[in-house]
Amino acid sequence: MKQNLKSPSVQDLNPVIHERSRLALMTYLVSVREATFSEVKAELGLTDGNLTLHMKVLEKNGYARVHKSLVRRRPRTTYQITEKGVRAFQEYVALLERILDLSRRPPPERR
């Protein structure tokens, strides 16, 4: 079996998750699975526009689902992480750990 000998780098990281605000959003949604717009906004300190924009990117990539409903005649937006999103986040973290792990190893000796 062939082994991938190429060392991973930041360029290999999923660009959808690697953006700072989306990384925070994904981390939060992976830990709580589901949250309302106001909960996410309060926890992560994002503006309405920023939150909507980044959630659209996550939704477009299939990492999150957006559910809109009416609760006591008031609109409520709920975000939910998808299985694809959880897997992508796990792969992203695993790659980060590999990058850090490789950086801790001493460089190979030159002959």
Added chain:
Amino acid sequence: MPKRSLSTRDAAESIAAIRSVLDRTTRYTHISWAGVAIAGVSAAAAGAAGSFWDVSAVSAPARFLALWSAGLAVAVACGSWTTARKARAAHEHFWSRKLQVVTLGFLPSLILATIVTALLLDAGRLDLAPGLWMGLYAVGILSVCHVLDWEFQLTGWAFLLSSAVSLFLLRSSPNAAMTLGFGGIHLALGGFRFFKERR
């Protein structure tokens, strides 16, 4: 010291960002020192009243239960009020997702404590109640301590120890056991959190 590459630094920063979000969004930090200290004072006051009027767990079980239920009600009311104030100051809802996690984790112990109390009352063995209440309270704290500050884990173990002391050494003095356990440990925790929050 060798310079870290941009790639490594970026990866380390991402890991730090993940940790920071997880730490901020999953840990419940709104339990105020004042609420905990009031719970301690309330238990100490109930214990003093129980000793003063000689409210026995065996000969006057209904009065013993009423006294400690009143102490619990004061502690819960004041604790909720101080927690709500702290949550409001942090611009969060009182009944937040984190508080729901803490409450749901604590609920089984609370339900079991109610069942055990009814059973002990029926059997005329309320003298065992303080030790069992402390034990179940300890289990409740320990089951949610992963989302609370580290001192709550220590508090859980302290209640477990006081449960054993109460059951084996202080069975004949339930009011004293309650004062030492619920009063003493809550006052110690409240004092510790007071200095921690002021630091």
